[in-house]
Amino acid sequence: MARLVSHGKYLLDGAQKFYIRGVSYGPFAPNSRGERYPEPERAAADFALMKRLGANVIRLYVPPPSWMVEEAQKAGLRMMLGIPWPFHMAFLDSPDMMREIRDAIRNAVLDTRQFGETIVAYSIGNEIRSDIVRWHGPRAVSKFLAELRDLGKQIDPAALFTYSNYPSAEYLDLSFLDFISFNVYLHREEDFRRYLTHLMGQAGELPLVLSETGMDTIREGEEHQAELLAWQCRAAFELGLSGFIVFAFTDEWHTGGVEITDWAFGLTRRDRSPKLAFDAVGKVFSEDLPPRLSAAPKATVVVAAHNAASTLGDCLSSIRELNYPNYETIVVDDGSTDTTSEIANQDSVRTIRIEHKGLAVARNAGVEAASGEVVAFIDADARADRDWLYHLVETIKRRDAAAAAGPNFAPDPQSARAAAMAAAPGLPREVRAGDDRLAQLCGCNMAITKAALLKAGGFDPMFTTAGDDVDLSWRLAALEETLAYAPGAVVIHERRATLAAYLRQQRGYGTGEGLLYRKYPLRTADQDGMYAGASSIGALLGGARVYYGEFGRGLFQTVYSSGNSYADLPLTFQWIVVSLILLILGSVNRVLGVLGAGGIALSILAAALSAASVPLPRPHSGPAVRINLWIVNLLGPTVRSFARERIKWRFEPSTDIQDSNGPVKLSGQIEFVTSHVAPRFDSATILGAMRDALIRRGVAVAETDGFQSYDLELVVPPMIRAPINALRKDASIALIWRIRPDPRRGLIAAAVTFLVLLAAGFSLSTAIVGVVLAAVAVGLIAIARARRIPAIINAGASEVAGSLGLSIATRADDEAR
Template structure:
């Protein structure tokens, strides 16, 4: 009834179907039941007002309560120390993934903190929220006059005005931030060179360059390196007179990136791909991260945009796409090549990109070389680009083959960063990839008695090699051998298929968890995603082995100098002796 009464009201921004369900209630009933209840409430609200935005106001004590069915992520956060607040805000951005983050409640008590301290705390919270890309904030509260259960609350005063509606200093602070531009102005605007390397990208090139033309950052240039395209890529790029266009014969991605670097005039070098569309404030948040730290490299997330047909929608949610790997909520182990930026001098210090990598692997190599030099890579979750995935199954499998080749080439440069199966051994958590959702269990809640701590610390164990085994080529090869042996021995066929049944079961689980576009969600889409989950790693592994064998044939065996010293043999003692260089002196 409440939603129907407010339907169409111009001042109604969104509906919250609940607020801070106590953690002991959630633990008692179980997060699944509470989640289902909230999802049902959201459906009721949507039925009453289909065009409305709906969410649930969560809070840190029940951070583990997943509400990915809402239109935006909403959290109430009371943290007065700016450093703590910014760290938790970074975490919330990663929980929100590609949805807007709204801080639905925060404030400070002027009785305990004082009116000036209240204003200072709110200033820190609001500046941090907007600098880090929050979609919105709600300050608690307007007035000190507050009632609970029909009784006046008199032992705290969170209002921007007191009970007599007299303005506090916090009022003017909030007014300043709520009337200022978003994102906030930066203290300086160093020149940024945005480099786009393109090869046969006519499907997405126009959208990419149109988005870069409309960036809100005031001091940047765009350099497009056409790497020998044979389609309409060059013609499309020539329509945009604001870019610096370089056209060359096909030399591979890394060479193209280095050509762009050589032509750049900016202090910061930012890379995105020709199949990406940048958010208007992309560079503002990227540069803001550089200016607020001493980082030499910063990356951001890339999300697949909505597609218009079933196959591209299924490919978009299948594993194997470009992802970021985070050591914590603000430090990255890997940033994808479609959304990465560097201080120019650091990129030149390591010699730019290795020409060995013609199509993929260049970003992994650069990230690891930077870390080997002692540099830290930052992550800005608000610096978003939308990345079109492959639009056919053939192109998807071709991409996985390319990644397999790249992994083999990277292996020979960084063998210590690979496991026994020649797969990348990441120390951090992989974000934005369906495989992590399949392989990792639910996080363990262990903060507070019965998990009722104010701020939950969720322990998410890193995926081990064993968890990846059912998806590997090696597992399936052993499965084939086991199947043949059992059949030859006249054994049980079902037993013989056990390795494959395990793999297929995990693929089915992954397909059920995949967030397929609701327009195409159905059995056909689920089956296709399950098939891609199964085929992708196999194709990737096969190509990885082929290229490892090919590269190993080029390795010259280590030679040893012949021993020119003759052994002195004493037959009576049954011994021989040799003189070393230390003895010769």
């Protein structure tokens, strides 16, 4: 045996994954030596029976005598060693009790560290009662558990440490552990899978082990127990858990000084005769893990690559080792100028070379060439876990989903800069919409059925660097397709090596968000961000709440965001620009200078708070990493918001019709004429085509969600709206439009400016003149942009008519001179 290590969501035995196939054992009535275990002969026979079951780990609740560890070694079994202490008492209120707990941890590790290869992990606690956690506070309890872990590590640095939590205290921060353990008793398969999927997400980069589950055969019967444990065991490994431990090996159980006879959770009876569940669990334990798919559809892995010579080789090497029986790999070289194509050809994968047109076009080329039923996507700078494709496809097939996506993690940081980049804000990630559903796929780690891709129309070519995955996610959701979370599908995604590269990435993401705004201008600030995540500042300022339940008795107590959309406002480009303007105006008015300086100071403080609150791995949590992280927290969101707002406010539409130099046309009508309007040329078809044509021309277009009085609406900053409605006639469909001002935000901005000028000491007349001059400037910009809207609409209509084989007639109504 070799010592296990925890790495990349899984436990490893050397280079191979180690799946815990476990049973709990004891406690028992004291034997002739006073030990809370059976006599050595009985234990040896039990271990032989465990090996017949296919188990490889025994979970213990009290430290074992040395002879018992030696017997386990002979049987080829490892141990997960529990260290008992009074979990049910308010231990943090008693310094003496805390000292005794520390002594218990210290003594247990000292006494057994000689058997390090046999000890899977030390469990430093088990189910601290939720009312105790609520009383002490989760931070205090987590801090104490972290102290116990550190104490054990000081004695045996190579040992793994875990803690067995349960749903009623799910909100405990256990990120300092080597892996997370949970005791979960759920008897409905849908609930069981959903909750374990949720826990996999909550565990982050740490492996998750189901450390207890089972069923009482006295009340439920042996057949029901066998059925339950069979699907539970299979489900746990299908989802990507690193271990499954059955409570218990035998019905014999002694606790609290008494023999327990009214519960029977064992796989064997008290005389060790196997129950039906013994063979049911043994069948799964003896199979390859994760369990094989009953039907494995052909899959295509698409790698879109542009100048990716430095990373593509490692990516393809990981794909070549995938644990999946039927797949092909396609590399789409998006106009690279380096040796990307040569590397792909050397790897003997199918390579498609296209002109450089961006990420969405490259992915569409891969989809078109794919022969698989499922198309999986991975970035050229990412490496797939061996079971990556298995978990994506398994999730899609089991959930009957259109798509699935999993997490991506950074490689182990080798420097302070790398650690900071791995924890930087705004990195690509899947966005969850529930325990096992997603709101957004992440393009570096996703799989989509080819049928769903064709149904949704593929990736939108307007997204050249980022945003295509988010846009597709929203379109699939609009088609009421399921986007499923596959937490076991892990990729290791390289982070940017330098600050300049990171800022270029954030600029690209901001541009993608600006383009998303053009297609979905009505989505709120919480909805329109790419790879949106919880604000670290918001969480620090109380942006999360724990659900305790009535009188603290909630069975599933978790953390919910209370929402704090303004927490990151000081890190936006708009905030910093306004602060700088006020700072410059400080030369005219001291009050404005103070406001500007305060704004800049708040930005610096917000970045520092965010950097300080981000959890970091122990070897890389020093001042150098925090300083690097402070810099990226200050610059990254600013660059990203600038790129986003630049696209949102830019108005440079391309049209094939000359703009009018005459009066502004405020309304008009376009009639699509045909001798017979076929069903495919109905209002919805024309409106959909019209929306796409207008967006391609660089205009933000809102589509009604059923609550608006329009069908489409052009949103033109700073304060112009142009609603469009479709009217069906006998042999035609007419689109009527009008231009209208939308001064709401302008009025708010004018009022704020007016009040700031007054507060700064300017006279009433000066404040009024300043606001009027600003309003005139904005009005002139709005009129200039409004003048171009009719040409844009007509150009879009001409494109739609040409594509559908219709003729059009236009008519302008009101004119303003």
